[in-house]
Amino acid sequence: QVQLVESGGGLVQAGDSLRLSCVVSGRAISDGATGWFRQAVGKEREFVAARRWSGGNTYYADSVKGRLTISRDNAKNKVYMQMNSLKTEDTAVYYCEVGRPIIGTISSSSGYNYWGQGTQVTVSS
Numbered sequence: 001q002v003q004l005v006e007s008g009g010g011l012v013q014a015g016d017s018l019r020l021s022c023v024v025s026g027r028a029i030s031d032g033a034t035g036w037f038r039q040a041v042g043k044e045r046e047f048v049a050a051r052r053w054s055g056g057n058t059y060y061a062d063s064v065k066g067r068l069t070i071s072r073d074n075a076k077n078k079v080y081m082q083m084n085s086l087k088t089e090d091t092a093v094y095y096c097e098v099g100r101p102i103i104g105t106i107s108s109s110s111g112y113n114y115w116g117q118g119t120q121v122t123v124s125s
Contacts, residue, residue: 002026002114006096009119016086020119022079022096027114029053029072032100034079035112036070038092038121045095047107049081059106063089086123093118 008020022034035050051058051070058070069082079096095118101111109115 002098004096004098004114004116006094006116006119009094009121011122011124012086014086014088014123014125016123017082017084018086018121020081020083020094020096020121022081022116024077024079024096024098024114027098029077029079029098030074032098033106033112034070034072035097035099035101035106035109036068036081036094037097037109037115038090038094039118040092043092045109047109048094050101050106051079052106061107083121086121088123088125090121091123093120 003025006022030053033052036048037045039045049060067085071080095115097112097115099112105111
């Protein structure tokens, strides 16, 4: 059984940094890709960033380019997303998703098979 648990969210001020973590059990994180999505209150889930571990291609939403970095710790089967220069519009629940998205679906939640419960990020002004 594949399980994902996100952590690292919290209440921060604009301009601060956070590092979100996603620990995966039941599946190697190197299998396919890991995507990060977020959902703000009253809005649909949206793509934030993703990385295909084979080949190392990384994808970012325009709204976060230059502020986010995805990395992993294979020994811990963990994926991290470092978020810098946080803005109030980054406030959302952040979800980690894993799977084998085919070409064209890396930025769509439908391209992934598993996701966690999410971690809340709140950025105050």
